[in-house]
Amino acid sequence: MSSVLITGASRGIGRAIAAELADRGHRVIATARRPETLAGLPVDQRLRLDVTDQESVDRAVRAAGDIDVLVSNAGDTVRAPLESVPLSEVERLFRLNTLGALRVAQAVLPAMRERGEGRLLFVSSIQGRLVLPMIGPYGASKWALEALAETLAIETGHFGVRVSVVQPGAVSSGGAERARVFVPDGDPYAPLYQALPALRGDVVTPEEVAATVADTVEHPDPPLRVPAGAPAERVLRARKEAPEDEPFLATAIDW
Template sequence: MASPNVQTVLVTGATSGIGAEVARQMVARGHRVYGTSRNPDTVADPIPGVTYVRLDNADYASADSCAAEVGDVDILINNAGESQAGALEDTPMSAVEDLFTVNVFGPIALTKAVLPGMRTRRRGTVVMVGSMLSSFPVAFRSNYAATKSALKAYALATRREVAPYGIRMISVEPGTIATGIGDRRSIHIADGSPYAAEYQTLAAATRRNEDEGIDAATMASVIVDAALADHPKPFYAKGNRAEIVFLLRRLLPRQVILDFTARKHGLPRVSI
């Protein structure tokens, strides 16, 4: 059940996709909502009731500034991030480091900035929005999957660490979402790469899967319900028949699941 009290909610990446829908739904439920943007003064389609504040995940100092501007945060939704694909061999280390900065270190910096206030008030909720690619990794998405796995590990490990102070840590894994994120994904395939043909196969399948994915509002409702729950579970997943595939993941050998995930993305099984 949702708390009847008005809470202050900070949603990162609130200008589009899942973040925008989470912000919209939190406003609809009567909460005080702040949404982050790298350029809050130029938000193209502001959501009524949302106050936009500056945050750049790649700028750790902006996390402290954002937290100071918002004040006491009851619920933090770490949603902002970037997508990346390509062959590991073809991806420069600078790109790997940049992705971890935006998808992992930035959210951790913001979490660290709000935790002292939550601990002092002895209440608070932090939601890490990951990806089902963490639980079901696929070729050519290694770096992205690794960043989302890191967020999940932070949430699950820190859950007990902060629980004595009334703080709840939650990990949420969306499946394939129809948000158009594929149009903003950075790609790393070198000219003449031996991986090019298989990457193109995966990219085409990924596009089809994303076009058929669940909508952002449906995923956002899972995040909102989890964040407002009296006793939230440590982990939630939605999309890609999550209830079935996570059951199969527990029952079947790991290689079978990896082969199934590859086929879902257009790649044939390879025996090694």
């Protein structure tokens, strides 16, 4: 069984991944900014790790010992039109969703490279391959994450490191409900924001995503990109088949 470090394991998808991998017999190191939120998880270690803080990352990686697999899950989202979203929020999402993922990957890669084996698994989104209105900053951070992951796959494959990106669609993790919203009363984009739930499509559970992640961890030769759930598979197939010379929206909307 593998030794797996998971970021953002306090709730939602990350917590479900930790529980699933532990149930399958893996040695799981669950991490979160507040380690007390990891209480109750049946894992080997519970560590503090803030992906935006280099010292925190280095300390957690040292404490974890040998790491066979990194599951990079920590992330956040926001709801706002690009015309008026605070740029500080866009910067925050990139620091967390994109640079944070790279920071932890950089911390674990040297040991994996020296051993000649390892896995990097990034929890992305269907929004790493398409966009949804009012969630543009999140989508941009995931497109950037997927570019980093694909580059890592090329650069580190020679050293025996395998890279995969898991792409769920809408998940009943509570993330959408916790998202910061910058759409005040009377905002001209308010009707589009109100239509957003219909655009997000069918919802899967964190446990379904966790099962896909665990299957990918255990796959002897995993693909680079792995849709998580039938809704994600349908939307990503439609995106692939759609023309590239115009914006793609999986669901038509009149707002």
